[in-house]
Amino acid sequence: MFPRFTLSVLVTLFWVSVCSAQKPPPPDSGPLRLVPLMFTSNKGGLFSAELGQLRVPENRTNRKSKRVTLPILKLKSRIEKPGPPIIYLADGPGAMATKEGFILESIFQPLLRNHDIILMDQRGVGRSKPRVFWESPASQPLDYFLSYENMLMQDRWASEQAVARFKRQKIDFKGYNTIESADDLKDLAAALGVKKLILVGYGYGTHLALATMRRYPGLVHSAVLVGPKGPDHLLMLPSTMDQHFQNVSDLAVKDQATRIKVANLTSLTKIILRRLDRVPVGLSVRDRRTRKMVRVELGKFGLQWIIARQLSEKKYFVELPAMLHLIAKQDYSMLRRHVERLYNETGRGISGMSYLMRLHSGATMDRLALIVRESGDAILGNAMNYPVFDVPDIWGHPDLGNSYRTQIDSEHRVLFVSGSLDPGALPSQTEEIRQGFPNGVHCVVENADHSDVLAHERAQRVILDFLVDKPVNDMRISLNPPDFLPLP
Secondary structure (H helix, E strand, O other): OOOEEEHHHHHHHHHHHHHHOOOOOOHHHOOOOEEEEEEEOOOOOEEEEEEEEEEEEOOOOOOOOOEEEEEEEEEOOOOOOOOOOEEEEOOOOOOOHHHHHHHHHHHHHHHOOOOOEEEEOOOOOOOOEOOOEEEOOOOOOOOHHHOHHHHHHHHHHHHHHHHHHHHHOOOOHHHOOHHHHHHHHHHHHHHHOOOOEEEEEEOHHHHHHHHHHHHOHHHEEEEEEEOOOOOOOOOOOHHHHHHHHHHHHHHHOOOHHHHHHOOOHHHHHHHHHHHHHHOOEEEEEEEOOOOEEEEEEEOHHHHHHHHHHHHOOHHHHOOHHHHHHHHHOOOOHHHHHHHHHHHHHHOOEEEHHHHHHHHHHOOOHHHHHHHHHHHOOOOOOOHHHOOHHHOOOOOOOOOOOHHHHOOOOOOOEEEEEEEOOOOOOOHHHHHHHHOOOOOEEEEEEEOOOOOOOOOOHHHHHHHHHHHOOOOOOOEEEEOOOOOOOOOO
């Protein structure tokens, strides 16, 4: 009889168990060694699980490459001979599959009747070893948000410190790209002794899934791609963010009270940005590192960058009309909360894995040129791609090349799921990817952002039907429109 644990206990036990267990051999020398465990999730679901670790080369192009360790959490099927395992590919790049995967419990649990579910942290993040993260020794400068020049100077310094730290740790930068992660999935299949994998990707995980389907078409049985990002989509077009900003604005002004006070959100934002460009403001926020109140200066680019972050998540952009209305009246009470949050978040450090994955994937020259052209007139400039777009030289200009970024053509059976309010993966972008997938179907969730595409029960049912091989066709699912914060 295996012991039972809650998920909160499992998180700690997971790493202790894996580290204390005998290390498994490389994937090509035998099966993956796993430790059995039973646990109860936060939602009360009872799971039979196995814990282990996969050791793979850090850089497969280097014969002398050291090994990196990837933690594995395998949720056991209820039958003796299950179908192809379902591999969850986490968002980011940089999110933890061994933690994030549990947001999909309502989808995954029924699938355990016929499939094992595998959660594996990607190289460089989570509980993988080495963890490629540089922790900042101090808080951000108080004038960090004052201007683009100030932000860039600080972020270039931080990148220089991170790169120096990783080089001292002998991190091989060439090993942290999406192709190596696709190779990790091939090695995982070999270690598990299976010939096919079902891929469920979320955000960046879809980018990895697509790369795997191109590189190892015979390895993939089928895939679900939620918030799809194609091979040339990790850098966003400023016009795409402009369109999303307009979509949010149109939804906001459908409310009569908002329409009376804010007739045009775009025009109001431009007025505020021009004013901040001339006269920056100082805001008192709490520095969580020092636990003291500090006065942070905010200028035009700082606000553009903050708004770009707000627009990425519904829980934040529903506050945007009210916040801009107050700023226009020189009331910064709502803005102060967002400045405090992002001042502290940006001061934590740098995920080298996230930077390197994005830089390796990069963008075609045509897309880079388009980003530069569009940023001149876009309301937020190129803030949505900052700072990765601005520091590639410090990281050595890592790049997988334009062949990596060409359209993917595949006969795989794929379900694409996109939200109409997800600026990083709008339905129009998904349709670009889908052109190469004659057996692909597209589910559009109206009024869904990136985080709540999976929250709707009907969307979950579509994914579940697809994964159990029920017929699924193109469809649109509607959520209720966002509830915007009332204007004062």
